[in-house]
Amino acid sequence: MSGIYIHVPFCAKRCTYCDFHFSTTFSAYRERMILSLKDELSLRKKEIKTPIQSIYFGGGTPSLLRKEELSSLLEMVYLHYHVESDAEITLEANPENITKNKAKEWKLAGINRLSVGLQSFKNDDLKWMNRGHNKEQNKNCINTLYSVGFDNISVDLIYGLPDLKVSEWKGFLKKVVGMGVKHVSAYCLTIEDKTKLKHDVENDKIIPLSESKQIEQFNILCSFLKEKGYEHYEVSNFALNKNYSKHNRSYWDRKEYIGIGPSAHSYNGKERRWNISNNHTYMSRGTKIKNWYNQEELSRSSIWNELFLTGLRTVWGVSKKEIKRLGGLTNQEAKEIKVLIDRGDLFDSGKAYVLSETGLLFADSISESFFRVS
Ligand SMILES: C[S@@+](CC[C@H](N)C(=O)[O-])C[C@H]1O[C@@H](n2cnc3c(N)ncnc32)[C@H](O)[C@@H]1O
Ligand code: SF4
Numbered sequence: 553m554s555g556i557y558i559h560v561p562f563c564a565k566r567c568t569y570c571d572f573h574f575s576t577t578f579s580a581y582r583e584r585m586i587l588s589l590k591d592e593l594s595l596r597k598k599e600i601k602t603p604i605q606s607i608y609f610g611g612g613t614p615s616l617l618r619k620e621e622l623s624s625l626l627e628m629v630y631l632h633y634h635v636e637s638d639a640e641i642t643l644e645a646n647p648e649n650i651t652k653n654k655a656k657e658w659k660l661a662g663i664n665r666l667s668v669g670l671q672s673f674k675n676d677d678l679k680w681m682n683r684g685h686n687k688e689q690n691k692n693c694i695n696t697l698y699s700v701g702f703d704n705i706s707v708d709l710i711y712g713l714p715d716l717k718v719s720e721w722k723g724f725l726k727k728v729v730g731m732g733v734k735h736v737s738a739y740c741l742t743i744e745d746k747t748k749l750k751h752d753v754e755n756d757k758i759i760p761l762s763e764s765k766q767i768e769q770f771n772i773l774c775s776f777l778k779e780k781g782y783e784h785y786e787v788s789n790f791a792l793n794k795n796y797s798k799h800n801r802s803y804w805d806r807k808e809y810i811g812i813g814p815s816a817h818s819y820n821g822k823e824r825r826w827n828i829s830n831n832h833t834y835m836s837r838g839t840k841i842k843n844w845y846n847q848e849e850l851s852r853s854s855i856w857n858e859l860f861l862t863g864l865r866t867v868w869g870v871s872k873k874e875i876k877r878l879g880g881l882t883n884q885e886a887k888e889i890k891v892l893i894d895r896g897d898l899f900d901s902g903k904a905y906v907l908s909e910t911g912l913l914f915a916d917s918i919s920e921s922f923f924r925v926s
Contacts, residue, residue, distance in 0.1 A: 554802065554807055555608065555798075556593075556604055556608070556629060556810055557816055558608070562585075563613045564648075568680065568748040571744035573814055581832075585835060588837075590628045592813070593629060593632060594628060597632035599818075600810060602808065604633050607640070609644060609663075615645035623661045626661055639798075640797075641663050642706075643658055643663045643665075645667070646685065659701060665797075666704070668706070672716075673690060707728050707737070709739070710738070713761065714759055714760055716761065718768060721769050721772060734793065734795035735795050741761075784867070786800065786804060804866050813827065814829055825847040828845060828846075853924040855878065857923045864915050864918060868904060892918065897911030898918075
């Protein structure tokens, strides 16, 4: 099983917190970018040996793609790759781009899953975040998607926002549950370097929420969605009736995938590769530019580190079989496992070591404690 990620590096405007790769001044070269993405799809067709189980249009803002642009990219995928008939084909969509016509186009093109960036239901927050939509559009866009027959819908929310109150957060969760979406991704606000948010925090224009309040909101998120039947299957992801994201699972299960487009990452079990995060350099590749991506062979220690980093984030945990295949735990690591189990942060499922709900809060620092250096 493998996946294809296609990065669409365009956004209508810059959200204050976002450090993903995108440009807001792309109209003059959008056609050239699409040709370039298609060319990379063709160029790398031999890299994937197993059938494609998921195709993911991420960004940036893939919902800005025109009908012909989206279908020509998908045609290129079908021309060069063996795509399973039940493949998950996801498009990330911003609420302001979702109209009945657009949704019909996506359906006709073959998109079968939408990941919608609702983020918040508070207009004041959506405003300082510089989002292009309001809370009314949040509600309407999901109904629009249902009305054209989409039923596999995931929504993104951000908690831990500076003025977000517990009662408001509960209200947002109630709203998304009420919408009947099958999947929720909820992220705690991260203050990323080189963003307007970071600048505003440094200049005391925005006071971040305290860590204890962020933890309180994470706990509410987990308990509320659990009560409503959603399975907390990864630190930030919740699924109803096992509607996991196949695409994200391939990352966490360390399956092979190729990432197409500027800034996109690829992985094949032995190497990692990442394309340059610059639209013009990316589009000039093959002519003047030779170094349009970087690649590294994974050392034994990085394979080990990734096993813990990805495994401990999910309910499937770190497989004991994999640990054994990589030479087993050292005495020190076995002691650390015992400490975590005694503390209630980890449990032994028989086949794997899995973080408990309390452990999940510290997934990254716990996995780091198992990191090895070459
Ligand atoms: C590639 S981004 C955005 C997709 C889409 N363009 C949108 O804006 O809805 C994917 C998700 O990451 C989350 N995200 C991005 N930056 C974040 C930050 N600084 N802190 C927390 N979550 C963030 C948002 O929930 C966002 O929907
Ligand atoms: S959050 Fe989404 S829309 Fe906003 S700048 Fe980032 S990628 Fe673009």
